[in-house]
Amino acid sequence: xxxxxxSSLIQYGGFKVVLRDLSDFLNTLYNNTDTSYKEIIRLSGxxxxxxENFRYYLRDFGLLAxxxxxxxxxxxxxxxxxKRFVESFTQWVMLYNWSKASGNPLLHFVLYHNETSSARKxxxxxxxxxxxxxxxxxxxxxxxxxxxxxxxxxxxxxxxxRALSLLTVADGMVxxxxxxxxxxxxxxYILYDTRNGRQSITINELLIEPxxxxxxxxxxxxxxENRLNDLSNLGLVKRIQSxxxxxIELPYVxxxxxxxxxxxxxx
Numbered sequence: 443x444x445x446x447x448x449s450s451l452i453q454y455g456g457f458k459v460v461l462r463d464l465s466d467f468l469n470t471l472y473n474n475t476d477t478s479y480k481e482i483i484r485l486s487g488x489x490x491x492x493x494e495n496f497r498y499y500l501r502d503f504g505l506l507a508x509x510x511x512x513x514x515x516x517x518x519x520x521x522x523x524x525k526r527f528v529e530s531f532t533q534w535v536m537l538y539n540w541s542k543a544s545g546n547p548l549l550h551f552v553l554y555h556n557e558t559s560s561a562r563k564x565x566x567x568x569x570x571x572x573x574x575x576x577x578x579x580x581x582x583x584x585x586x587x588x589x590x591x592x593x594x595x596x597x598x599x600x601x602x603x604r605a606l607s608l609l610t611v612a613d614g615m616v617x618x619x620x621x622x623x624x625x626x627x628x629x630x631y632i633l634y635d636t637r638n639g640r641q642s643i644t645i646n647e648l649l650i651e652p653x654x655x656x657x658x659x660x661x662x663x664x665x666x667e668n669r670l671n672d673l674s675n676l677g678l679v680k681r682i683q684s685x686x687x688x689x690i691e692l693p694y695v696x697x698x699x700x701x702x703x704x705x706x707x708x709x
Contacts, residue, residue: 464527504516504539598612632653
């Protein structure tokens with residue numbers, strides 16, 4: 443069980459993910475951090491309801507602090523380097539944070555607790571069972587279909603995350619596909635964001651641990667091996683040489699955010 447706290451699900455007011463619109467809204471927030479809530483609504487030009495739900499999206503993408511209209515450290519880094527959210531690296535970072543249970547429980551379930559290929563209607567049914575066991579309230583009318591629509595639309599719409607090719611949703615089925623544009627520093631950011639104080643991790647853990655690189659990208663063992671070689675070449679992981687161990691060391695001592703900054707500095 444991943445949570446014992448009752449949390450309400452939100453469906454983002456029916457508003458789709460449109461990265462250009464969300465980047466405009468973050469631009470308004472970033473340049474008016476000491477402005478009143480009412481003035482931010484006026485300056486954004488999107489209306490109170492849309493502004494609130496844009497805030498929820500940016501919060502769940504890890505770019506806004508919960509409960510306030512102020513950018514997080516990650517939000518400030520991305521704003522400084524990719525204001526329009528056009529780089530695949532930026533979009534992956536946002537999508538990874540959205541996949542956390544605290545971001546989008548439905549996406550979290552689809553990626554980490556569901557079959558590789560499933561009927562969409564069955565996904566919604568199975569999600570309700572999982573959510574009820576993990577402290578998420580699901581007894582609100584239209585909440586599950588609404589959240590499912592917003593989530594799956596975001597994964598297939600050109601104005602959102604379609605280019606990343608994380609999932610396909612077609613013919614009533616939700617399927618894993620081959621992810622696009624995965625930079626080694628993105629892998630490192632996720633790997634060290636999920637480190638939790640560990641100095642090493644097994645290959646099997648990387649493949650099955652919810653939120654880690656194997657599970658997030660849906661890598662096979664051979665694909666994961668190739669990506670670990672990329673990280674090894676950068677000195678960000680080290681293979682442990684032992685006949686009885688299939689592990690990697692985690693030698694990096696900086697913060698995950700520093701890896702995001704490194705990407706933008708080098709690309």
